[in-house]
Amino acid sequence: MIQFFIKKLNDMKVRNKLVFSFILVVFVPILIVGVILTSELRQMALNNAIDQTTSDMxxxxxxxxxxxxxxxxxxxxxxxxxxxxxxxxxxxxxxxxxxxxxxxxxxxxxxxxxxxxxxxxxxxxxxxxxxxxxxxxxxxxxxxxxxxxxxxxxxxxxxxxxxxxxxxxxxxxxxxxxxxxxxxxxxxxxxxxxxxxxxxxxxxxxxxxxxxxxxxxxxxxxxxxxxxxxxxxxxxxxxxxxxxxxxxxxxxxxxxxxxxxxxxxxxxxxxxxxxxxxxxxxxxxxxxxMEDANKLRRLGFTIISISIVIAFILIFSVSHLISNRISILSNQIRKVARGNLTTYSEVEGRDEIGQLSTEFNRMTKSIKELLEEIEHKNTEKRVLEKRQNQIKLKMLASQINPHFLFNTLETIRMKTLLSGEKEIAHIVKRLGKLLRSSIEVGGGMVPLKQEMEMVKAYLEIQNFRFDERLEYELKIDPKTEAIKIPPLIIQPLVENAVIHGLENKIEGGKVIVETRLIGDDMIVSVKDNGVGISTKKKEEIFLSLTENTVEAENRIGLRNVHERILLTYKTSNGLVINSEQHKGTRVSFSIPLNEDE
CATH class of the missing domain: 3.30.450.20 (PAS domain)
Structure with a gap:
């Protein structure tokens, strides 16, 4: 609405603008004052009548x-x-x-x-x-x-x-x-x-x-x-x-x-x-x-009307003198509009129109300089776009490396399979799947079943590595397979159990991964029968989950899982660690099923 009013005002000639200004700053205020005075007189008469009526009542x-x-x-x-x-x-x-x-x-x-x-x-x-x-x-x-x-x-x-x-x-x-x-x-x-x-x-x-x-x-x-x-x-x-x-x-x-x-x-x-x-x-x-108030109102409006007529004649005469000088300046503006930035206004005088002429000349000069600056900026922009396209090509080329790695592993698997090494071929296949899952993981949630396939691939590789010294058992409640969880949240716990729990165990190492539903929560636990954790070590681990310590730098996997659980599920307590030295360790966490993700 304001823009429409401004546009209409800009389309008016100077003479009409002056007349409009007269109406706005003289006629309307006088009219408003007259109305206000009349209203006040009316209100005074009304108040007196009401007071008298109230007294009579x-x-x-x-x-x-x-x-x-x-x-x-x-x-x-x-x-x-x-x-x-x-x-x-x-x-x-x-x-x-x-x-x-x-x-x-x-x-x-x-x-x-x-x-x-x-x-x-x-x-x-x-x-x-x-x-x-x-x-x-x-x-x-x-x-x-x-x-x-x-x-x-x-x-x-x-x-x-x-x-x-x-x-x-x-x-x-x-x-x-x-x-x-x-x-x-x-x-x-x-x-x-x-x-x-x-x-x-x-x-x-x-x-x-x-x-x-x-x-x-x-x-x-x-x-x-x-x-x-x-x-x-x-x-x-x-x-x-x-x-x-x-x-x-x-x-x-x-x-x-x-x-x-x-x-x-x-x-x-x-x-x-x-x-x-x-x-x-x-x-x-x-x-x-209003009988008395109306008499005063008629007298007031008569005086106001005479004053407005005289003022209108004066403003009309002055507007005619001003419009002639503005016409000269307008012709210079038309030349600039046609693209001639070398023209200058020659309107003389120190009044507002003369100042406008001076500012017009400055504006013309500024426009010329601005066009030159824009051309310079456009040149820089084209150079920047060219560099960005080069970076995009490099990023595209960097995507070749993971595919090259997967293709190489697949070639090794096929050669070992042709050589009769079925077990090695199977492990190479699981390794390729594990690497692909790790690289392609995104920021969204994944079904528990998909996460467990990655865990199973990792355990099979570790079982091959430890030459059958590692046993594992996956106790997955079928009702939990479709539940969405953050990716790479169980595998680091399994890796921690294998590396820290069973690394020094000569034989009989076992890892059990279990999921079950208890009430409105899904409980996920990773248990090993390894060397366990001493009380002092356990306290250091607990401290590393919440504070930046030397131990925290060595426990990046656990701390990462702990923080992601707390950030994803506001009502979860994060990782819970239970361990006895020489008897094994159990790391678990709960996921509330009724909490919005």
Whole structure:
């Protein structure tokens, strides 16, 4: 992206570049400053409006809480009122008894008359001996009210207050604002549901004194009180306020309300011992917030526009003067582009264009010198490539020697075979195979079976050399033959056993090579019945495996095997040496089968 922009910029004429620079360093910064100042003015107006709204919300919330207090207070009092307990848990023998009991029970009527904030109080109870007087409402298992959501929720809430905007028998299809809660009578193991209807006219009166739209919402986003009667009883979705904007959130948010971008401030009205809170929502349109800021913005943009026009005229005139001198320099550059490195620019002046002309002349000279240097480097490169080809030919020729050796051994084997020396021919064949395996070994892993063929060839040669004084036995578990191991990791151990263990043994020398599986490891051991190793010598050998000592220089084979095992298998302990003097030596190592190579 940057390269593309640079390319487009380089393709522009100087005049256009100057205009572009003007836009970039004058117009854009002025525009940004104007936008920032306007944004700051807007933000200041917004912050002031939010602060004022927050202050108003706190004041309104206090007044609303005071207006709701009588309803909460009455419901708390009735929760433990013994007169209500006696009234609803009594079994009545006649209608007269019920009417007489109602006549003596004045608590509901007294609270409705005393508290203007309460419209009605009702109590739903399962008592078939009572009558419905619109204050005490008996219900049974067939009553429709038992199936209503507010009744079921009141039972589930276990005595906590629930704010409900709902329809009742007395209100018909009109929904009204209520407190509902269950009242338990433990001594009778009965309960009833208390419903206190709140006088929302008081709430609406409090909100009507505010200039901004104010809404009181229940937990289901129903508008239970507002200073706009057209929205009373509606849901937030019906007045174009997204419920997701206010559900469970407080603070100030932006949304489109009443088809206008607005700021919405939301706060909770928390009442003790209630399962759901009320919310108070204040709405202020952006137009009201930005009225003064917009005036300042228009004035600022007018001044900025005049300044930009004047600056544009000046920059256009200056760019025309500069482009003429650059055209002269451009003609000289075209000559150089055609290959004429002897040309020089004659543009005068000490300004940037004059300096550019001077640097152009220096550049032309440098290009000429650079081309000469490149030609010299190319000559050296061709000489170097020729020498490398000669080295490759020598390396190819050096590969003849191993093949010559193998062919010579094969010729000797055939002549001895024709002479009837089958044993010598066989040994020469094994020697050739051993040499080939040693020379052709690579850095990769090889199957154990291939390594053991090399070990067997070596032991046969040594058996021939010692004139049958050496016996050997290969105990190879067939399950281990396909296991991959580093090359030349067993043969040095066998060679060490033959040279150091059996060299001085007159007869009866024996080497046993064994592989077996134990758990997740393959154990490889090389055992001889030679002279063994003394305790002191054994300590020197152990030391030589890990440190650079004189003994280590004499034990290159063992140390090499030990280090390769440790490098290849991180969980292996390397070589383990067990020996008793005059009884023989056993060298072993383990290869973990479940470790990645």
């Amino acid at each position: 706190t004041r309104i919330k206090t007044r609303i809480s005071d207006a709701l207090f009588p309803s909460v207070y009455v419901s708390n009092a009735l929760l433990v009122d013994h007169r209500l307990n006696d009234l609803v848990n009594r079994t009545y023998d006649s209608t007269y008894d019920v009417v007489e009991a109602y006549r003596n029970f004045h608590i509901f009527d007294s609270n409705v008359r005393y508290y203007n904030e309460i419209n009605d109080i009702r109590f739903y109870v399962k008592n078939d001996t009572m009558l419905n007087n619109w204050r005490i409402i008996p219900v049974n298992n067939h009553s429709e009210v038992l199936q209503t959501s507010w009744y079921e929720e009141a039972i589930v809430n276990r005595g906590l207050i629930s704010w409900e905007f709902m329809e009742t028998e007395r209100s018909g299809s009109e929904r009204r604002f209520h407190i509902t809660r269950v009242v338990h009578f433990p001594q009778h193991q009965t309960y009833g549901v208390l419903v206190v209807e709140i006088n929302t006219n008081n709430l609406n009166f409090i909100l009507s004194q505010e200039a901004l739209p104010i809404l009181i919402l229940d937990s289901k986003n129903n508008i239970v009180a507002t200073n706009d009667v057209d929205h009373l009883g509606k849901n937030l979705e019906e007045v174009t306020i997204s419920p997701q904007l206010t559900n469970g959130r407080t603070g100030t948010f932006q949304d489109v309300v009443f088809d206008e971008p607005s700021h919405i401030t939301v706060d909770h009205i928390s009442v003790p011992n209630s399962v759901n809170d009320l919310r108070i929502v204040s709405i202020i349109t952006d137009a009201e917030i």
